[in-house]
Amino acid sequence: MSEQDGDGQGEAQPAHEPAILIPGGALALIGLLVAVFLAETLVLNQEARLWFLNLFAFMPLRILAAGENLALAWPLVWTPFTHALLHAGWEHLLVNVAWLAAFATPVTRRYGTWPMLILFFASAAAGAAAFAITNFMTVTYLIGASGGVAGLTGAAMRFIFQPIIVGQDPETGERVILGRRLASLSEMMRNPRSRVFTLFWLLINAAVPFLPLVLGGEGVQIAWQAHLGGFIAGVLLVPLFERAPPTADQ
Template sequence: MREEELSPGEPAPRAREPVFLLPGSVSALAIILVLIQFASTMVLNPDGQNMLLYWFAFQPLRIVASLTDPSLALPLLWTPFTHAFLHGGWEHVLINVAWLVIFATPVARRYGTVGMLSLFLVSAAAGAAFFAATTLLEGVYLVGASGGIAGLTGAAIRFIFQPVLVAHHPETGERLVLGRRLASLREVFANPSSRYFTIVWLVLNAAVPLMPAVIGAQLGVAWQAHLGGFIAGFLLVPLFERRLA
């Protein structure tokens, strides 16, 4: 290792700032989503794309079909999670990646890679469950990371609007920044910022099934997955909380 000496009065060299400030786990997840979309559109032919949907997208009808043919239930072991890595088009995946970057970043910084990915996958599965509750006999597929990202959004709402906690070292008096405390459910709705964000987010998604009566067309948005994922992340995030010293 090379060592250098600085002359008296010579300023120390500044550390190189990273080009991207995203946590590595968030960057990796975003890249994986984009690469899967690239492979599915640029590498697979139509038959291959159909097989990808069949084996890795979530289809609630399989739950009913498996009552007569149990072998049809096999993909239900993984599709509640794997559907989150597939998308219906480039616009779909790019919007989800942008939303992922915004809300996965604070969650990853607070809970680490394992915590962020766990919340993402659990919320994706919860979104799939909500989707199945309303589309059980329709034969439709669910794809997209929206449910998992909604869960990260719900988790982040529990702390990003809270004030920063500051303490002082008992011996040196040094000012120590402890971070933001996880808010209770009451505190979330007592804080105007988190209250309005949560209410607006829930109302907008709950209103999606009513939009055809207003605009005369289906939006093609899996609002059930959004709601299920958000509620899961919102309620389950305390399980990942680290107590502040």
């Protein structure tokens, strides 16, 4: 602690706070989503946009069509991942960007950029698989980052609500913050905040198919399957990136 003298020269200076609190890796992913959307909407004409959508959106019907013509299956190599970069409109994009900023930030800070990106795209693929299970026989396609974002949300649920672990510096003896331990599945569900968030999130998405019964008509077009598949993937995959857990010195 600094001592203040008569002319104020010893006064401690406030720590500099960064202007942007979102990590660079998360910002880069957000920038990519925005750049792809701008390129699609401002550069491509209607015919080119349909070609672009056909090439990069995930279409479950291709799985069945591949039995007749194997060439139709090639987009299935990349579309489980690339569909996460496409969006139907500004509202769709902005909602996903806001959610991504909220949950890519803690995941990136804990694990780094590449693990966050791997979790994002692996969860997007898991969401696409879940979407395909219920849409094999329909002419529909999946676009949007929500499956990947749901995966980051599920990953964050494993640690953001856990207690902060405080240890002791072996040289100075000062108390230092070590971080939060990754919770097991049972610990995650025993924690009141992570349990309530997880159950509420799962129930809301599971209820989407029943909205037409309440609202009438076809209801809203929300890929609830991708949300659920991505979330579960994030919860299960995040331990793969965990380093040695922090432990408090006694």
